Amino acid sequence: MGCRSGGTSPICKMKYAFLLFCLLGVASCQFRGFRQQFSNNFRGGQADDNFGGKEYHFSWRHDGGRKYTGGGAHGYCSNLGGGWQAVGISSPNEGRYINGIISNNRQQYIWTGGVRAGGGWRWLTGESFNVNDWSHTGGAGRRQPDNREGDENCLAILNNFYRDGVKWHDVSCHHTKPVICERN
Template identity: 55%
Template sequence: MKVVLLVTLVGLAACQFGFQPQRQFFQPQRQFFRGPPQQQFFRGPPQGFNRFVPQGGFGVQPDDVRGGSAYYFSWRHDGGRQYTGNAAFGVCRSLGGGWQPVGISSPDESNYINSIVGGEGLQYIWTGAVKSGRGFAWLNGEPFNFADWSHTGGARRPQPDNREGGQENCLAVLNNFYGDGIKWHDVACHHEKAVICERRA
């Protein structure tokens, strides 16, 4: 009888003070960043999903459309924030709809990117090229058949020079950083810069 009375009193006290038993005994492990996400195949949103979304990539309005590509300028949307090379890749991928860091595949596109960097007074931006073997490759799969490397850098050697002891695995466009105009440089990916994202228009 004492046990029934005790259980009843504990139950009443729990109700009065709002006690609720914990229902979740298992806490899932945290996910740690292990680099850029692997290529995934996206089949598109359900029919009619984006009919009221402005032209662009699934809710993301491009800053410019030119020559079959749409461009998104990170600094116009994030208060001028800068990112490491890996984080810049993640910024573009997070936009959805096939956005990736820009791949510069022609002199015309290079002139366009240079006009954006110079016209907006940026010191530098990340591109979507990474070291591959003894050269560089565009992450978006475009052929690397055009280059606008600088004739100089921090060690006063032509680019790419890999001056940071084998760590310069990302490609950035620098704005007269070494008195060389707006040119390409291999840069260690831990440095922080804005990024231009690109997708097919």
Template identity: 40%
Template sequence: MRMLISGYFLFSLISISFSQTFVLPDGKACENRIIHADRFGKAYHFSWLEAGEHTKWDWEGARNYCRKFCMDSISIDSRPESDWVNTLLQREDIPYIWTGGRKCNFAGCDRPDLQPAIENGWYWASTGSRIPSPKKCRYCDWSHTGGLKTNQPDNREMKQGGKDEACIGILNNFYEDGVKWHDVECRHKKPVICQDSDELLDFIFGPEK
């Protein structure tokens, strides 16, 4: 059983390298967090069922919504989990969501193994684990099309004068392509699927005995 503790949270290098601010969890909110699904060894929370279908955040804000109650934006680790998310969005008629997927495009990301970043720089910010390159990833569901009618990720918005498309959203047939992954500018507003964060739960309640 987890016991409530206090202390200092050590932010990871990745969490602070690109000047974003992530909130610490709230003990009461963590204790009373709402779980909407439990599978694949994870507990999930759907923001549209709790915060309302019209409540949306940018990528950072979506993570902070989840982090308040010891969760974080979803990381997808398998084909069955990816298929389940796709089916969920179709069934719930959700047009798009944020994931915890992020491109390493900030200070410290110039390592050779992360280049080119559009291929090799993707990772799950919520867990720190790498996402295989689009050509090698067996569970990734990158779209074959988008605004430029090319395979995702394509960094379209930057090519058209915007900022780097550094965050992974899942869009529900937006380009008549089914439920698919797209790289998107992180400023856009979307709902989110949260999942339990062992790191944040340990921070609040202590490691499980």
């Protein structure tokens, strides 16, 4: 039941109209996707929020809830390009903001850009900590940082994990968590 003789029969015209309608629908969907991708790329695309002159990206909103090792989290942020890195908390206000994001998004924990450097702690930028929010407890019941596993060289923020509120913990970098990325 093809439309061979010029396609002038009413059935052929309906088939052509239906085919045209389907093609326009597909084209519209693809254009919408292109337009959304272009819009995201034009804006930098990855920022979920802004605070204090910085942009923030929450990995769990973009990767299906995937979790990363400490090094994998740092790589995730830098792979966003354009100056993204794992969050470094430089003020009490920024700390409260990040804690609120963790609580409001019901995240159990996140990686930061904090790393053990020699006998102290630094952000990946090389800055030393201006503020800290270490927990009074951890897995062994000791004040943080406690290096309980012997290689706890990454800083994570845990959400009431030890009934201590949203607090900083030194954690072995092989554990997996989502990450908050930032850029200036």
